[in-house]
Amino acid sequence: MAGETKYRDIVREIALDQYGYVTTRDATEAGVPAVELPKLAARGGLENVAYGLYRVPDALPTPYDQFAEALLRVGEGAYLHGESVLALLGLGDVNPRRIKVATRRRARPRLPAFVELTKVRVGASARFYEGLASQSVADALLECRGRIETQELLNAAEQARGEGLLTTAEWQRVRKEIAS
Incomplete structure (x- = not known):
């Protein structure tokens, strides 16, 4: 019983840093045997969300939970892409x-309807916003051309610049490319 409590504490600590979610991989890297997670779930200490993905049931909900779940479902190397980055940061009127989750590697997880998987080229890089891997705001704004009105994108870019999410060089590049 003492071992279970210790494992529960370790798993809980990991989950609270990831919006309430923990993967089997995270737990095993922290020293919790993989066989303990289903046991904790059977006793109500965790909820099984998907294969290898669990949630602490008493984690306080946040606006970022579904973004975190989408990234963890896709797995290592996944990051938010396009409109999802703008939605995460509250830029523009995007919902x-x-x-949208992008990955550089081949991934075939079973995904719920709220997740759209995109394979991207090797050169793309990710940044972290609110602790979640994401496409850079500049690249996300440019990615949305043709899907979001030009003026709305310019307003979102101006808002991002005001919030310090775009450097001067990024701001100038985005403004120029969106307007053209």
Whole structure:
């Protein structure tokens, strides 16, 4: 019983740093045997969300939970993409129906309807906003051309610049490319 309590504490600590979620991989890297997670779930200490993904049931909900879940479902190397980055940061009037997640590697997880998976080229890089891997704001704004009105994108870019999410060089590049 003492071992279970210790494992529960370790798993809980990991989950609270990830919006309430923990993967089997995270737990095993922290020294919790993989067989303990289903046991904790059976006793109510965790909820099984998907294969290898669990949630602490008493984690306080945040606006970022579904973004974190989408990234963890896709797995290592995944990051938010396009409109999802803008939605995460509250830039512009963006409310996508699905969370766009990009990955550089081949991934075939079973995904719920709220997640859209995109394979991207090797050169793309990710940044972290609110602790979640994401496409840079500049690249996300440019990615949304043709799907979001030009003026709305310019307003979002101005808001991002005001919030310190774009450097001067990024701001100038985004403004120029969106307007053209």
